[in-house]
Amino acid sequence: MTERLRVAVLAGGPSAEHEVSLQSGQAVLDALPKERYEPMPVVIDRQGRWSLELRRGVVDVVFPVLHGPYGEDGVVQGHLETLGLPYVGCGVLASAVAMDKTAMRRAFLADGIPITPHVWFTEHDWRTTTDRWGLVKSLDWPMYVKPANMGSSIGISRVTSMEELHTGVELAVGYDRVVVVEQGIIARELICGVLGDHDTPDASVTGELNVHGDWLDYEAKYLSHSEIATIPAALPERIAEEVRELSLRAYRAIGGYGLARVDFLYEEHTGNLHVLEINTMPGFTPRSVYARAWEASGLSYPDLVDRLINLALARSGA
Known part of the structure; x- marks a missing residue:
């Protein structure tokens, strides 16, 4: 019998998409054809601690089913590159x-x-400007306010007034220092x-x-x-x-x-x-x-x- 490839499935992570990642990771583990692959679940907790240290000789290929910052932005991909481990998905630059x-x-x-038409600004821009409308005046209501680095619709708001814009930006900067505002269509x-x-x-x-x-x-x-x-x-x-x-x-x-x-x-x-x-x-x-x-x-x-x-x-x- 051909020796099975050891596949480490990474899930969890410190991002706000931790729970989504756990669901994805379990699905991959369940779907791996067991006659060809030996599944190795690896959970990364919310503090970034790994349940298993990966290295060559222990695993053959890594499936990082990680969503959002830390897992989808090139950080983990770069770590796997330094370990010399093959991994599923985009590389460091494309991920980032x-x-x-x-x-x-x-x-x-x-x-x-x-x-879509959009603008972006930093939390510093938002805190220091005396004309917050000026940051978004090229757009019309409604607008969508998003943290620049996040997924799964986390931290996003649909806004139709300056009051809602303030609330939306405050939510977004809780996830990232850069905010993107898109034209609603x-x-x-x-x-x-x-x-x-x-x-x-x-x-x-x-x-x-x-x-x-x-x-x-x-x-x-x-x-x-x-x-x-x-x-x-x-x-x-x-x-x-x-x-x-x-x-x-x-x-x-x-x-x-x-x-x-x-x-x-x-x-x-x-x-x-x-x-x-x-x-x-x-x-x-x-x-x-x-x-x-x-x-x-x-x-x-x-x-x-x-x-x-x-x-x-x-x-x-x-």
């Missing part, structure tokens, strides 16, 4: 660029990828999964988030039992294909590898598409929209996990 909403938008703008929210290496990645079918209310918040994404997405989305073929093409462009713009989910706003009345963001380690349970988009494209969840591990090994030359 995608996690930071200001750096991500700069990369998109440089590549001519359409994005009437649009459908679409997603597309990307899978593959730097040069020849594939795009999944397009999905649509079922938004009940103004936006899909944390509770709707992770605590509700309602169906959060329609996959594939009911779209004109031209729009669906444009979503796929833009997803691949966004992936290449950050130097993606392994996987990413690209989120869009689609203005149906104008036909305009805006890339909202790219996530290098999206929610990763079988119920997550990324996995469901690939299932609708003909790739089951266990096969998706297997493909990602093989991509990690290919990058390392293992």
Whole structure:
């Protein structure tokens, strides 16, 4: 019998997305084909302590199912690089660029990828200015206020007045010192999964988030039992294909590898598409929209996990 590869599945971490990561990590552990892989769960607690010290000879490949700062921003990826361990997903630079909403938008703008109007400022700017309206005056109500480095809709507010803006910014700076404020637009929210290496990645079918209310918040994404997405989305073929093409462009713009989910706003009345963001380690349970988009494209969840591990090994030359 061929010796099984030892796969360390990292989950948890000190970010606000700790619980989401634990769900994703357990799903990966359950899905690993046991005839080929020996699963090794590794939990990182909220203080950043690891339940198992990783090193070459102990594990063969690492699957960091970590969301948000510390796990999705290049920090853990850099640590694994120093250990010489193959790992699933984007590298240090791509992870850092995608996690930071200001750096991500700069990369998109440089590549001519359409994005929503936005501004950004630091907590210092907010505290010291005598004209807070001046920081956002290029935008109209409603606006969306977000911490620059966070995911899973944590720390986000929809605001329609200066009073709400103050509250939203105070919430956002509790998670990051840089705040991004985006123009709110009437649009459908679409997603597309990307899978593959730097040069020849594939795009999944397009999905649509079922938004009940103004936006899909944390509770709707992770605590509700309602169906959060329609996959594939009911779209004109031209729009669906444009979503796929833009997803691949966004992936290449950050130097993606392994996987990413690209989120869009689609203005149906104008036909305009805006890339909202790219996530290098999206929610990763079988119920997550990324996995469901690939299932609708003909790739089951266990096969998706297997493909990602093989991509990690290919990058390392293992």
